[in-house]
Amino acid sequence: MSLEPLFEGQIPLDTYGDMGFRIANRRVEGSVIMTPAGVFRWTASSFDTFGKASLEPLISHAARIEVLLFGCGPAFIRMPKSIGEYLLEAGLRYDVMDTGAACRTYNVLVSDRRRVAAALIAI
Numbered sequence: 001m002s003l004e005p006l007f008e009g010q011i012p013l014d015t016y017g018d019m020g021f022r023i024a025n026r027r028v029e030g031s032v033i034m035t036p037a038g039v040f041r042w043t044a045s046s047f048d049t050f051g052k053a054s055l056e057p058l059i060s061h062a063a064r065i066e067v068l069l070f071g072c073g074p075a076f077i078r079m080p081k082s083i084g085e086y087l088l089e090a091g092l093r094y095d096v097m098d099t100g101a102a103c104r105t106y107n108v109l110v111s112d113r114r115r116v117a118a119a120l121i122a123i
Contacts, residue, residue, distance in 0.1 A: 005038025010116070012107045016099060019122045034106065035061045035117040044121050047072055047079065052086050055119070059090050064115055068094040071102030071120040099123045 007024055013034075014022040020029040023039055031042040033055075040057040044050035058068065068087070070079060079096050087094050097105065099120055109116040 066115040071099030
């Protein structure tokens with residue numbers, strides 16, 4: 001995964017759906033990781049399709065993240081135990097919800113000027 005952000009800074013999501021997102025009036029296909037440092041492409045299409053290495057944008061910005069949200073797709077599923085433990089070891093507390101709920105929660109927290117990150121699986 002490239003660590004070059006698609007966008008810099010913490011910005012809200014405009015919309016989600018149709019297997020992507022609209023961020024800052026730009027369509028981004030596929031899943032994304034949004035951090036206080038910027039927005040990154042993410043190769044995940046489900047919790048079964050990513051590994052620890054793909055979470056590097058979260059791990060490298062962990063000190064700047066107050067809240068981490070995982071949008072797990074169209075319906076809630078549990079985080080794989082090994083990934084959850086990896087995030088906790090890196091100092092990241094997280095919450096898992098369906099992608100729609102994660103997008104809405106992310107926008108509320110951004111508007112409250114919280115240091116929020118989100119790993120969002122496209123739906």
